Amino acid sequence: MTSENRYKTVLKIAEYLPEPIFLIISELPQKIQNEITEIRLRAGRPLALTVNGENVFISQKGQVCYLNQHGLYIVSAKEVELTFQNMCEHSVYAYTEQIKRGYIALPFGCRAGLAASAVYENGTVSGFAAVSSVNIRIASEYIGCSSKIRQYLIGGVLVFGPPSSGKTTLLRDIIRSVSYGEGTSRRRVAVIDSRGELAALNGSVPYNDVGPLTDVINCTDRSVGVEIALRTLNPEVIAFDELGSTSEVNAVEKCFHSGADIITTVHAGDVFDLKNRECAKKLLSSGAVKYAVHLKSVGETPSVFKVEQNEGEFELVPIFKETVLC
Numbered sequence: 001m002t003s004e005n006r007y008k009t010v011l012k013i014a015e016y017l018p019e020p021i022f023l024i025i026s027e028l029p030q031k032i033q034n035e036i037t038e039i040r041l042r043a044g045r046p047l048a049l050t051v052n053g054e055n056v057f058i059s060q061k062g063q064v065c066y067l068n069q070h071g072l073y074i075v076s077a078k079e080v081e082l083t084f085q086n087m088c089e090h091s092v093y094a095y096t097e098q099i100k101r102g103y104i105a106l107p108f109g110c111r112a113g114l115a116a117s118a119v120y121e122n123g124t125v126s127g128f129a130a131v132s133s134v135n136i137r138i139a140s141e142y143i144g145c146s147s148k149i150r151q152y153l154i155g156g157v158l159v160f161g162p163p164s165s166g167k168t169t170l171l172r173d174i175i176r177s178v179s180y181g182e183g184t185s186r187r188r189v190a191v192i193d194s195r196g197e198l199a200a201l202n203g204s205v206p207y208n209d210v211g212p213l214t215d216v217i218n219c220t221d222r223s224v225g226v227e228i229a230l231r232t233l234n235p236e237v238i239a240f241d242e243l244g245s246t247s248e249v250n251a252v253e254k255c256f257h258s259g260a261d262i263i264t265t266v267h268a269g270d271v272f273d274l275k276n277r278e279c280a281k282k283l284l285s286s287g288a289v290k291y292a293v294h295l296k297s298v299g300e301t302p303s304v305f306k307v308e309q310n311e312g313e314f315e316l317v318p319i320f321k322e323t324v325l326c
Contacts, residue, residue: 045074109199188233
């Protein structure tokens with residue numbers, strides 16, 4: 001899938017929605033459909049989309065509105081519940097593990113985030129009840145968006161930025177580029193696709209182009225996936241999205257000591273945020289990351305920093321800045 005045919009994915013994903021909302025989405029101009037990155041249903045509030053980075057509402061007549069005004073399509077609680085049930089294929093139990101993490105994996109690498117009332121069992125979240133809103137994120141594949149930074153893909157790479165800045169999209173293309181050997185020798189890549197967003201397996205075949213030398217471990221815990229990859233797949237590079245815990249950093253350090261490079265992402269708005277995130281700080285101090293790539297927002301100019309070690313401390317030295325479309 002490329003950015004030019006995102007509308008096809010939007011229309012397929014819209015089939016999970018109640019018929020009135022599906023019809024509204026399907027009848028939008030193709031240019032709008034092709035720029036949709038999120039579809040948001042909130043009970044008792046207007047139907048909203050994120051279009052080309054901007055939040056908009058949809059009227060009862062299917063028109064895009066930039067103001068919260070009269071005549072907007074108001075999503076009912078019943079429609080939110082029906083969407084949730086459709087995405088679970090009317091078997092909530094089968095999706096329990098995903099739901100208690102707050103999302104449901106959808107086809108083509110898309111994902112639905114859930115806002116609901118948490119249900120606790122023995123002190124931990126066991127699921128959600130009374131889903132109040134659903135945020136469907138439309139995945140995008142931008143072939144070649146990592147081309148400007150290929151020279152920095154030897155050694156560990158950490159991509160960081162705020163939510164919806166294009167981290168996953170860039171990571172996906174980095175994986176593809178490394179596997180094809182664009183600008184360097186081809187390398188074996190193991191992808192730990194914990195939420196099914198990177199490769200977007202259709203059965204056993206990746207929907208997205210992640211390269212000819214890429215193995216995909218799908219929908220598993222990242223730390224466990226790294227262990228499996230190192231033990232059984234002999235990767236030269238291991239990639240996964242959204243580093244979030246110290247246990248994952250420990251897994252990354254095992255990659256480093258085993259001779260495999262790591263490529264991953266982390267949520268951080270800027271360098272200051274990055275340095276103050278415990279897992280990121282530990283990772284950058286480990287020596288496993290050679291370059292850090294900062295994405296401010298989709299289509300914005302990224303920056304590349306070299307991670308230099310000095311007596312147990314790390315420093316981020318800016319070395320590259322140019323527009324990369326992702």
